[in-house]
Amino acid sequence: MSITKLENTFSLFDTTANIMQEELQCTYLEALAETAENLFHGNVLQEELSEVTKRRLEKEYNKLNINALQKEEIRKGFQLAILKGMKEGVQANHQMTPDAIAMFMGYLVGKFTSHLPQISLLDPAIGTGNLLTAVMNHQGNKKQEAFGVEVDDLLVKLAYNNANLQEQSISLFNQDGLSNLFVEPVDVVVSDLPVGYYPDDQNAENFKLRAAEGHSYAHYLFIEQGLRYTKPGGYLFFLMPNFMFEEEEAKIVNEFIKEDAYIQGLLQLPLSMFQHKNYAKSILVLQKKGIGVQSPKEALLVNLPSFSNLQAMEKIMGQINKWFEK
Template identity: 65%
Template sequence: MSLTKLEETFTIFDTTSSILQEELSCTYLEALAETAENLFHQDVLQDELSELTKKRLLKEYDKINLQSLTKEEVRKGFQLAILKGMKEGAQVNHQMTPDAISLFIGFLVSKFNESNASISILDPAVGTGNLLTAVLNQLSDKKLTTYGIDVDDLLIKLAYQNSNLQQHPIEFYTQDSLQNLYIEPVDTVISDIPYGFYPDDVNASNFELKRNEGHSYAHHLYIEQSIKYTKPGGYLFFLVPNAMFEGEESKNLHVYLKDHVYIQGLLQLPFNLFKSPKHAKSIFILQKKAINVEQPKQALLVNLPSFSKKDAMSNIMGQINDWIQAEKRKK
């Protein structure tokens, strides 16, 4: 994708969002959701705007032809606008998954599901939909059924507009993902798991990974909930903090995982992606136990090189592919 095309796409989102932000007296992210809806319908839907403002917006919208852009071009332009909005502090509790990580998770989901013609996918902490749509854009050869859940209604609105602009038919639900979900179990779960404490102690008491004292760990409950809503033999791809594997509570998590899943891999992400080593994360790959599923002889344990080192990354991706093919032959 040429930088010029990316800049042009972002500029349309940015310029029109700034106009709407001023006219509607709302946040940049709220304005971005409004302008995305306008673009999708190729019209200005806000009745309260003056005719002059509507003409200004339509003039900007005429500069972009969504049909001429790839899904990735739309996603990246929209992503840059979301990042600008988040820097304004409207969503300090939500950080977008870095692009390189999203694309790499897409590679993994594609490889592990290589033999499946159709896949159902859930992201229980979907946020703005950037990770989910980045993964879907690498599964264009599959028949997809997709779900995204988040408790934040603005993030869900952005995710909904994001998927519309990329023409992904995703079902979104605005709800606490740790309550009972309105979906059937899926083949694959992907998630950049929220890390911290879960405030609803009453609901947490329904989980095996609840803590006996104080608030339970949200990241542990998300893993348990995700496993519950995965079909037997299905895969789960989590982006998790390395700190999750430390401390007393990690023992309970280990016991729970041993009972319900096989650990397929743990891929340590390069430290240069994070502000400090204590914020470092890994990609955690699990497979839910089933009658015809065996534990891998050796889990895929990898320290990933910097994503900018193309030869090293190409080598690692080749090794991962070889490992997956070897596991398939074993079956």
């Protein structure tokens, strides 16, 4: 993707969001959701805007034909605008999966499901939809049905506009991702695990991985929730913090996973991607047990090099491809 095209796409979102933010006296992210809605519908929907502002917006919208852009071009431009908005007033739960990781997870999903003609996907903590749409964009012409759950109203709105502009069909649910979901079990669960304590102790009682006392860890509960909504033989791809297997309760999580699933892979991301080694993450790949599902002879254990080191990445990709051939 050319830099200028990305700049132009970002500029379209950014300029129009700024115009709208000024007049509507809202946050940048709220204005971004509004402008994305306009782009999708092809006109200015906000009746409270002045005629002058409406004309200014239309002039900007006419500078770039959004329908002529590729899905990934739209996703990346929108993602940059969201990142800008998050820097302004970020809440702890408003974090976005880095692009290289989202695309790599898309590659892994493609590899593990290459035998399936079509797949259903679920992200129980979809956020802005960046991870799920990146994964979907990397599945070629495979038929897909997708579901996303998010408790935060604004993030759901951004995910909804994100999916619409990329013409990706995703059923979105604005609810707690750990409550009862109106979703049939899927072939693939992908999630950038929300890390920290889960505040709803009453709902946590429904989970085996709840804490014996006090608040439970959300990242544990989301693993259990993911397995509940995966078909037998289906795959789960979790972006998880490295410290997760060092916590005191890690043994219980390991035992729980072993009961229900096989660990297919653990791919440690390069430390250079994270501000501090305490924030470092890995991709955990699980396969839910089922009839005819066997444990892999050996799991795919990889320490990934920096994504910008092309030679090292090529070598690792060669090793990963060999593992799949086996």
